[in-house]
Amino acid sequence: xxxMHGIIFSYEKRNxxxxxxxxxxxxxxxxxxRYRAVDFALSNLVNAGVTDVGVVLxxxxxxxxxxxxxGKVWDLSRKRGGLRMLPPxxxxxxxxxxxxxxxxxALAGVRTYLDEIRQDYVALMDGDLVVNLPMTDIYESHVKSxxxxxxxxxxxxxxxxxxxxxxxNREGRVTDVLYNLHTPRGYRGLEVYILSKKLLCEIVxxxxxxxxFSWRKALQxxxxxxxxRSYIWGGFAAQIRSVQEYYDRSMQLLDPAIRAELFTPExxxxxxxxxxxxxxxxxxxxCLNSLVADGCRIEGTVENSILFPGVVVEAGAAVRNCVxxxxxxxxxxxxxxxxxxxxxxxxxxxxxxxxxxxYPIVLEKGSVV
Amino acid sequence: xxxxxxxxxxxxxxxxxxxxLTGDMAKPAVPFGGKYRIIDFPLSxxxxxxIDTVGVLTQYRPLxxxxxxxxxxxxxxxxxTGGVHILPPxxxxxxxxxxxxxxxxxxxNIGFIDLYDPEYVVxxxxxxxxxxxxxxxxxxxxxxxxxxxxxxxxxxxxxxSRFGIMSVDGDDMITEFAEKPKxxxxxxxxxxxxxxxxxxxxxxxxxxxxxxxxENDFGKNVIPAMLNNxxxxxAYRFDGYWKDVGTLVSLWDANMxxxxxxxxxxxxxxxxxxxxxxxxxxxxxxxxxxxxTHSAFNRGxxxxxxxxxxxxSPNVVVSEGARVSYSVLLPGTVVEPGAVVEYAILGEGCxxxxxCRVGGTPEATAPAPWGLTVLAPGCVLEDGKRVAPGIMLxxxxxxxxx
Numbered sequence: 158x159x160x161m162h163g164i165i166f167s168y169e170k171r172n173x174x175x176x177x178x179x180x181x182x183x184x185x186x187x188x189x190x191r192y193r194a195v196d197f198a199l200s201n202l203v204n205a206g207v208t209d210v211g212v213v214l215x216x217x218x219x220x221x222x223x224x225x226x227x228g229k230v231w232d233l234s235r236k237r238g239g240l241r242m243l244p245p246x247x248x249x250x251x252x253x254x255x256x257x258x259x260x261x262x263a264l265a266g267v268r269t270y271l272d273e274i275r276q277d278y279v280a281l282m283d284g285d286l287v288v289n290l291p292m293t294d295i296y297e298s299h300v301k302s303x304x305x306x307x308x309x310x311x312x313x314x315x316x317x318x319x320x321x322x323x324x325x326n327r328e329g330r331v332t333d334v335l336y337n338l339h340t341p342r343g344y345r346g347l348e349v350y351i352l353s354k355k356l357l358c359e360i361v362x363x364x365x366x367x368x369x370f371s372w373r374k375a376l377q378x379x380x381x382x383x384x385x386r387s388y389i390w391g392g393f394a395a396q397i398r399s400v401q402e403y404y405d406r407s408m409q410l411l412d413p414a415i416r417a418e419l420f421t422p423e424x425x426x427x428x429x430x431x432x433x434x435x436x437x438x439x440x441x442x443x444c445l446n447s448l449v450a451d452g453c454r455i456e457g458t459v460e461n462s463i464l465f466p467g468v469v470v471e472a473g474a475a476v477r478n479c480v481x482x483x484x485x486x487x488x489x490x491x492x493x494x495x496x497x498x499x500x501x502x503x504x505x506x507x508x509x510x511x512x513x514x515x516y517p518i519v520l521e522k523g524s525v526v
Numbered sequence: 527x528x529x530x531x532x533x534x535x536x537x538x539x540x541x542x543x544x545x546x547l548t549g550d551m552a553k554p555a556v557p558f559g560g561k562y563r564i565i566d567f568p569l570s571x572x573x574x575x576x577i578d579t580v581g582v583l584t585q586y587r588p589l590x591x592x593x594x595x596x597x598x599x600x601x602x603x604x605x606x607t608g609g610v611h612i613l614p615p616x617x618x619x620x621x622x623x624x625x626x627x628x629x630x631x632x633x634x635n636i637g638f639i640d641l642y643d644p645e646y647v648v649x650x651x652x653x654x655x656x657x658x659x660x661x662x663x664x665x666x667x668x669x670x671x672x673x674x675x676x677x678x679x680x681x682x683x684x685x686x687s688r689f690g691i692m693s694v695d696g697d698d699m700i701t702e703f704a705e706k707p708k709x710x711x712x713x714x715x716x717x718x719x720x721x722x723x724x725x726x727x728x729x730x731x732x733x734x735x736x737x738x739x740x741e742n743d744f745g746k747n748v749i750p751a752m753l754n755n756x757x758x759x760x761a762y763r764f765d766g767y768w769k770d771v772g773t774l775v776s777l778w779d780a781n782m783x784x785x786x787x788x789x790x791x792x793x794x795x796x797x798x799x800x801x802x803x804x805x806x807x808x809x810x811x812x813x814x815x816x817x818x819t820h821s822a823f824n825r826g827x828x829x830x831x832x833x834x835x836x837x838x839s840p841n842v843v844v845s846e847g848a849r850v851s852y853s854v855l856l857p858g859t860v861v862e863p864g865a866v867v868e869y870a871i872l873g874e875g876c877x878x879x880x881x882c883r884v885g886g887t888p889e890a891t892a893p894a895p896w897g898l899t900v901l902a903p904g905c906v907l908e909d910g911k912r913v914a915p916g917i918m919l920x921x922x923x924x925x926x927x928x
Contacts, residue, residue: 190809191825229599413811420808430804434793435560435822435837437785445816450809451561451825452794464809 161296162209162276162354163202164264167195167284168257169216173318173399176521177499181220183397184284187482187500189410189419190450190463193224194397195284196428202280203231204424205292209238211270212284213263215245216256230429238275243267260372261364268361274354281357281372283348287395287406289419289426290349295388299351304386306352306376310344312391318398321346321373323387331385334377344387346373347394356383392418404497404517407463407480411446431466431483441472457487474504478514482522496520527607529642531664533577534635535568536628537652538585543773545928546902546920547856547873551590553772554652557856557874559784559793560824560837562802563594564771567657568650569601569610570800575660577648579608581638583631585615585624600803613638627742633731639724647727649720649744655780655791656717656768657798663762664721670760673726674752676700677762678714689715690745692761700759705745714761717768720744726757767791774898774928778871781837781854785820805840805857815846831861839874848878853885856903869915873903882907886915897928 167184177186184195195212202210210233214221227233228240245257245266257263260281264271278299280292290309299307308331310323322343324333335343364375376385393415395406409415420426433452438444442455449459450466457474465483470476473490480497487493488506495512499522504510508526512518520526541553548556554565565582572580580603584591591612598610613635615624625631632639632649639647646667648660658677667675678692686707692714693702702711730748734740740747753759767790771777783789793800807826812818818833826841831848839857844850847863853870861867864881869888878884884907885899897916901907904921913919920926 411811416808416811425806426808427806430806432799432801434800435784435824436810437822438818438820440820442819444812444818446814447812448809449812449823454794 160276161205161207161278161280162274163207163280163282165195165198165210165212165282165284166260166263167212167214167218167221168263171319174403175400176519177400177403177497180217180522182217182284185221185224186397186403187465188287188397188407190448190465192426192428194287195221196426197287197289198282198284199231200426201288201290201292203233205296208235209275211241211243211267213243213267215263224429231427241270243270259370261361261375262370264361265365271358271361277353278351279354279357281350285397286347286349287397288347288393289421289424290390291424296351298388302386305356305383306350306385307388308385309347309349309388309390311347311394312389313345314341314343315345316341317345317396317402320396321348325387329387331380331387334373334380336373344389347390400497400517400519404480410448410463411461433466527642529579529608529644531577531646531648532579532581532639532642532644533572533648533650534632535580535582535650535652536631537565537582537591538625538631539653540586541653541772544777545774546900546918546926547871549902550587552584552586552588555591555594557839558655559781560822560839561804562800564655565591565652566800566802567655568652569603571658571660573601573603573801574798577660578603578605579642580610581613581635582610583613583625583635588614594803596803601801611638628744629731629734629748630742633735636728636731644724647722647724649722651718653770653772654768655771657766658764666760666762667721670699671758672760673723673757674749675721675760675762677717677719677764679717679764679768680713681715683713686710686713686715691715694761698761698763700753700761703749703753716745717764774871774900778854778898784837785822785835807840813846870899870901872901873905875904876901877906879907879909879911881909882911884913891915
């Protein structure tokens, strides 16, 4: 299938990621022991045979550029098409100086790129969505249904920060587009859309002419004139927009059923490999109910935690219910629980750090405690 | 284009002493250390030493090795000039032959080496686990103004008769070479790593090829011929970790050495990374019943049993109630509940059924003869089966002799 083009949004947005979001966009946040959030969107597209993907960038995108490289990991380093980085290049007035106010503005910022798309259909995805969608199936049912836009929704009304919700009739046609809800209702939108290139360009141009920047507002206004059709995804789908959601969703990965679904071998999630040796657990190390990446050294105790590559837990130290990013060092006899420690954090000997599942503490990148 | 130095990696051997493990692949492609293949060591050493052109001579079952090396990208050996090249034997207008010996393999590829017109050629083996800076050895070669430099290491005197032994003078220039001497005059053993000045090697290879009595082997023919002709031959002393993993026991030993950096094999040192083509899999999950001690594992595994003093490759399953001790599990092996695996090497994709017993400890086996238990890749054991210590099974679960 080569009829679909991918566009992934990885620009800075208002979110509640605290220290985790200060140095990166939410799409490049590490997740699941060895991934970045954007790996999921990229892999979803590539697994459906998509060969051309544009990543819309704006603000704090150094970490994203480092991560994506030439796109080789996803087989997107190609002679024709492949991976394209899209910082805002169609400057009008002050565009590109201020953060994007919405997807339409982001697309208008790369408007000439849209003209060059070779495929008839475009899939729009958010980079902060952690999911393993059967995009082939979604694309095929979009084409078959004759819908103008397919809207992918989770099978829940889960409250996500700044979420979009859809109501629909029995046939699956969207009847309402809701956001800024006090109490979420309807189906949670995963911010995954499929539509034709032609319609996408029309909507972007029309909205730009009226200084409308919000994609969901555009959908709301067109719900009666366009056929918006829903596709309900019943599996795991996390939108990483707050520390709490990040933590809760990470801990869900300790459930084998959720891992089996998110990491189904039929649609593998590809990620950049770290050149690290195997993980080593020492003679007195204990490691239970945890997800552990390569290159770690565990001499102490680790329980109910997620360890990224190169984490060191020294003898006598105890790590419980934590998410430890790359190269975090927990020195002797330190104790920590309900902590999210960013890259290169060092927790010194004998320190005690306790968060709570309802308020996980974030340790900033590189900090020494 | 001219290159100062290129490497030629001898990777054609069958590795017959690894028996069933090399039934379908050449020895350099055998998995090691939970993440690597043996060939990752010389390839990474090349790239870390600044050698960007490597010819890999393949002959025996090259499919696995070829697809593993691919474009050479994991080792940064995919540059536009040089890079890694697979060199199988080929037919010319006057016919062609298999590689008859190590020297003949290089002889048949004189054309390849001439493309780069190098000053020096480093000859490497594809069956050693070690980290070595070849640029230091080349420097020693240059400074000694030698035609050939051989890396050597001191071995225990009582083992010296198993190696090619060098006698040296006060400047560490080689005066004598004896292949597996009964009464060794020195304990400096050749590691099978050579640097040659290309013009000298080219001449000796051509002469060696013309000699119908020659076995076309570096150690047996070319090195002695150079020494007899009075060429300057330098020794390069190496004192780091080095192991020839040509036997099942040495392969198992080297895996165990990796667990204890005191052995000298420290793969965590970031100044000399060993690169590998990694599989894509999620991180490993350790369940609530997992008890993993003094062991290493890699991605994609699911461990809910006991693992002690063992090395696990990617995508391994050790189920609840199973125990794996002092063993090396190659990729994709599954150990079902209640099974016990001790002192064993399990080939890729083995499946050990419920309550099986594979291998045993030397203590429990005594006084009966003891040995490592080895299962060929793809071997499936039905529930409750016992495989005694020292036994080797082929893919169909039939016993074969070592």
